[in-house]
Amino acid sequence: MKRISVVLLGLIWIMLGCKQQPVNYLEETPEAHNARMEWWREARFGMFIHWGLYSVPAGEWKGQTHYAEWIRNNAHIPLDTYNLFVKQFNPVNFNAERWVDMAKDAGMKYIVITSKHHDGFCLFDSKYTDFDIASTPYKRDVLKELADACHKNDIKMCWYHSIMDWHHPDYLPRRSWEKDRSTEGADFNRYVTYLKNELTELLTHYGEIGVLWFDGEWESTWNSEYGKEIYQHVRSLQPKIIVNNRVTVGRSGMAGTTKEKEFGGDFGTPEQQIPATGIPGYDWETCMTMNNHWGYNKFDKNFKSSKQLIRMLTDIASKGGNFLLNIGPKADGTFPHEAIVRLKDMGKWMKVNGESIYGTKASPFKILPWGRCTQKTMTGGTRLYLHVFYWPESNELVVPGLGSKPIRAYLLADPDQQELKIARHRDALSISLPAQPLDPWNTVVVLDIEGEPVVYDAPVISAFAPVFINEIKVEIIKGESVSTIRYTLDGSEPSVQSPKYEQPLTLKDETEVHATCFVDGEPVSSTASMHFRKVKPMTGRSLDEVKPGLMYHWYDGKWDSLPAYSGLTPKITGVSENFSEADNSKDDNFSIDYQGFIQIPTTGVYRFYLTSDDGSRLYLNEKVLIDHDGLHGATTKSGLVALEQGLHSLRISYFEKSGNNSLKLEWASQDISKELVPSKQFYHYH
Numbered sequence: 001m002k003r004i005s006v007v008l009l010g011l012i013w014i015m016l017g018c019k020q021q022p023v024n025y026l027e028e029t030p031e032a033h034n035a036r037m038e039w040w041r042e043a044r045f046g047m048f049i050h051w052g053l054y055s056v057p058a059g060e061w062k063g064q065t066h067y068a069e070w071i072r073n074n075a076h077i078p079l080d081t082y083n084l085f086v087k088q089f090n091p092v093n094f095n096a097e098r099w100v101d102m103a104k105d106a107g108m109k110y111i112v113i114t115s116k117h118h119d120g121f122c123l124f125d126s127k128y129t130d131f132d133i134a135s136t137p138y139k140r141d142v143l144k145e146l147a148d149a150c151h152k153n154d155i156k157m158c159w160y161h162s163i164m165d166w167h168h169p170d171y172l173p174r175r176s177w178e179k180d181r182s183t184e185g186a187d188f189n190r191y192v193t194y195l196k197n198e199l200t201e202l203l204t205h206y207g208e209i210g211v212l213w214f215d216g217e218w219e220s221t222w223n224s225e226y227g228k229e230i231y232q233h234v235r236s237l238q239p240k241i242i243v244n245n246r247v248t249v250g251r252s253g254m255a256g257t258t259k260e261k262e263f264g265g266d267f268g269t270p271e272q273q274i275p276a277t278g279i280p281g282y283d284w285e286t287c288m289t290m291n292n293h294w295g296y297n298k299f300d301k302n303f304k305s306s307k308q309l310i311r312m313l314t315d316i317a318s319k320g321g322n323f324l325l326n327i328g329p330k331a332d333g334t335f336p337h338e339a340i341v342r343l344k345d346m347g348k349w350m351k352v353n354g355e356s357i358y359g360t361k362a363s364p365f366k367i368l369p370w371g372r373c374t375q376k377t378m379t380g381g382t383r384l385y386l387h388v389f390y391w392p393e394s395n396e397l398v399v400p401g402l403g404s405k406p407i408r409a410y411l412l413a414d415p416d417q418q419e420l421k422i423a424r425h426r427d428a429l430s431i432s433l434p435a436q437p438l439d440p441w442n443t444v445v446v447l448d449i450e451g452e453p454v455v456y457d458a459p460v461i462s463a464f465a466p467v468f469i470n471e472i473k474v475e476i477i478k479g480e481s482v483s484t485i486r487y488t489l490d491g492s493e494p495s496v497q498s499p500k501y502e503q504p505l506t507l508k509d510e511t512e513v514h515a516t517c518f519v520d521g522e523p524v525s526s527t528a529s530m531h532f533r534k535v536k537p538m539t540g541r542s543l544d545e546v547k548p549g550l551m552y553h554w555y556d557g558k559w560d561s562l563p564a565y566s567g568l569t570p571k572i573t574g575v576s577e578n579f580s581e582a583d584n585s586k587d588d589n590f591s592i593d594y595q596g597f598i599q600i601p602t603t604g605v606y607r608f609y610l611t612s613d614d615g616s617r618l619y620l621n622e623k624v625l626i627d628h629d630g631l632h633g634a635t636t637k638s639g640l641v642a643l644e645q646g647l648h649s650l651r652i653s654y655f656e657k658s659g660n661n662s663l664k665l666e667w668a669s670q671d672i673s674k675e676l677v678p679s680k681q682f683y684h685y686h
């Protein structure tokens, strides 16, 4: 008896001990992490749903029609007024099964829906707030119905949950325009408890949840401590769940990556953009609207075409990412007609071609002129899916730089898998295609190859500019260390007899450089070429009477593009060191015309970069070098020019209508790396 009780006590002690040691979900083996990410990497395609009170005004407020889910903030709607939408939210046509069917038929494998957006309204029945679906005339917990329908149909149910909350009294900061909502007594930690309580509801009442997609983390009150706390909380309730990077801070804006080594969530979230290349070793998902808004906007008919959407999905898969494509349902509970059509089109394509998207890895090619590539490992080799966006006129699909041995090729949409003829020309495989594409948007060619893909990119011919005055240094660069570069300077295709590239070339005459990678005496890459042209520099002047700085004239006026100054009287005339009158000004509706000279230190080719918000134009020696006119944000345009040492006449015209102001001039040459043109280079006649 005594022995038993000792054993029992021991057991209880061990159990208590276990309880006291919470699992640290941030410490996970790569194997466990990969296992957790597996379904998500396989899925590649999901549906985002932005639905809430904002779908009632449907984008319109006081005659303005460009709002959506940010309407309360952007139209400065007082909280009491916004709260009235609760009684108007009555989605009588909502049918969870229909929504899930549409996602599933489109080929989507998961649905991420706004359990709460920035406005703070909860689309589920929460016992921690009355600002929820249960307070609407509809009353029904739409998230419960959706979760049940998802589980029934093998679709992963996922929540988008905003950290930022414009409704909760404890959330800080208030919006800058909200003068009537006092912060007295507000306690951010209490808000975090509220957030956790709601997450507990969302992760215990709705079955298995695939992803928690946080947002609104960029405000000053959020930090990585909170981020970790929330992450642990979420994983402790559903250990297999996947959490996006916006649970914590440190996101690179809309590019969406978080490079924190210690803790950056489970995947990155590029928003409204597709990264230029894949990000090896990093999971990411591009989220994107079908038109211009996330929430329903009844005026926004600017929908991407089905062709664009299918190519975007392909592009993303070819870079190793997921595509989370947004729907903004109407307040009555139905999807916009345009969205339904596009989902159907994508589904049609996915039914035939889904194999080339699901579970694929990023392309082994840097660039393919006719489309994209995805790949899958198979026994004994690799299956390449060649996504043909632009059907070759020759009906020969050229796959450049592919060193691998081909096994066979066929069209994915061909039920008979009839073999396509494959030939090799130098580095490239060439696949014979039928005269017409099977799908004008994206026809997929399957190419099975032995082993892992061996791809040789064309070398890169690199120089400051394709023009020079006396001579130019040219480098030829390649990405791997296996091959040898051979080049020609007479316009011919490099052969095994052509010289090996060993050090930078110095060209003194007009030349066409061609370069190819060789292995064992055979060309293995496509040939890169670049033409270098010899030019005469503009003559420099030397003038005695000049004084430092540029002369400027300031004009008031409201323009959408640069004015013709003749007939205008300047309000101010002065001397400028560095465009600070334009760059630092907070004024609206004006134009400044800068005139004088730029001192060029040494004869050479210069690239100028003109950044302005709004429009500007750069003249050198009375000729337009950069035309950056028109209304726009701070963007940069560049121009290339050969200049002799000395003074050159320079004029920069600038105008600003409204919004931010900026005006910057940078330069670069073979000797100068890109920098602001120093003020000491500017002169004017006195």
Ligand code: H79
Pocket: 069, 070, 215, 218, 252, 253, 254, 271, 287, 294
């Ligand atoms: O839910 C949708 C939008 O309502 C929401 N995210 C998608 C998925 C969204 N919130 N804000 N924005 C989109 C745009 C705002 C971006 C900015 Fe920023 C916030 C600019 C400055 C602060 C992003 C975060 C860039 C820097 C920090």
